[in-house]
Amino acid sequence: MNVTDRRAVRTAARTLVAPAALAVLATTVPQAAAHTELDTTSPAVRAALAGLPPRVTLSFSDAMTQKYSKVAVTGPDGASAAAGDPQVEGKTVSLPLDTGSPAGRYTVGYRVVSADGHPVSGSYTFTIKETGSPSPSPRAARSADATPRQPESGQAGGGSWDAGGTMLIGAGVLAVAVAAAGGFVARRRRAGRGH
CATH class of the missing domain: 1.10.287 (Helix Hairpins)
Known part of the structure; x- marks a missing residue:
C-alpha cells in the first residue's frame, strides 16, 4: 500500500x-x-362542578418526589384555595382544598420533579358554579372527576x-x-x- x-x-x-x-x-x-407527563387530573381540565372538591389530584406517568412537588390552586378572587401542602404518593400529587371557597373559575398550577429528575410544569382551569346554577347530571360529574389530561399551558415533554x-x-x-x-x-x- x-x-x-x-x-x-x-x-x-x-x-x-x-x-x-x-x-x-x-x-x-x-x-x-421520554419525559414525565401529566396523565389525569381531578377535577378535570375545564370541568364545571357544583362545589369545590376536597382536593386536587394530579397523576403523572412517573413517580414524583415530595421535596420538589409544588401545586397551587388560585380562586376567582386571586386568593389561594389550598388548605395544606401537596402530598405525594407514587405517581400522584394531591393538594387539600378549602371547600368554603367562592364559586367561579379556579386555576391549578403545578411544578413537579419526577424521581428520575425530569421537571414537569403547567396549569389548567376548572369552574365552580353558583349554587343557584343547575348542576350537571351525576354521570357528567363522575366523568369530570377523572378525565385524561390536556393541560392548557406549560406541559413538559412533547412528542415521543x-x-x-x-x-x-x-x-x-x-x-x-x-x-x-x-x-x-x-x-x-x-x-x-x-x-
Missing part, C-alpha cells in the same frame, strides 16, 4: 467517525426524550420518538457517509494512478 492509499484510508476513516457517532447518538435519543424511525434515520446517515467515503477513496486512487 503506497502513501496515497494510506492517506485516503485515514481520511475515509476520519470521515466515517462523525456520521457513525451521530448514528449512535440518534439511536439513544428516544430513551432520553419512534425508536424504529430513529434507527432508520441513523442507518440512512451511515449509508450516505459510507457511500461518500467510498467515492472519495475511489477518486484518490484514480488520482494516484494518474488517470
Whole structure:
C-alpha cells in the first residue's frame, strides 16, 4: 500500500467517525426524550362542578418526589384555595382544598420533579358554579372527576420518538457517509494512478 492509499484510508476513516457517532447518538435519543407527563387530573381540565372538591389530584406517568412537588390552586378572587401542602404518593400529587371557597373559575398550577429528575410544569382551569346554577347530571360529574389530561399551558415533554424511525434515520446517515467515503477513496486512487 503506497502513501496515497494510506492517506485516503485515514481520511475515509476520519470521515466515517462523525456520521457513525451521530448514528449512535440518534439511536439513544428516544430513551432520553421520554419525559414525565401529566396523565389525569381531578377535577378535570375545564370541568364545571357544583362545589369545590376536597382536593386536587394530579397523576403523572412517573413517580414524583415530595421535596420538589409544588401545586397551587388560585380562586376567582386571586386568593389561594389550598388548605395544606401537596402530598405525594407514587405517581400522584394531591393538594387539600378549602371547600368554603367562592364559586367561579379556579386555576391549578403545578411544578413537579419526577424521581428520575425530569421537571414537569403547567396549569389548567376548572369552574365552580353558583349554587343557584343547575348542576350537571351525576354521570357528567363522575366523568369530570377523572378525565385524561390536556393541560392548557406549560406541559413538559412533547412528542415521543419512534425508536424504529430513529434507527432508520441513523442507518440512512451511515449509508450516505459510507457511500461518500467510498467515492472519495475511489477518486484518490484514480488520482494516484494518474488517470
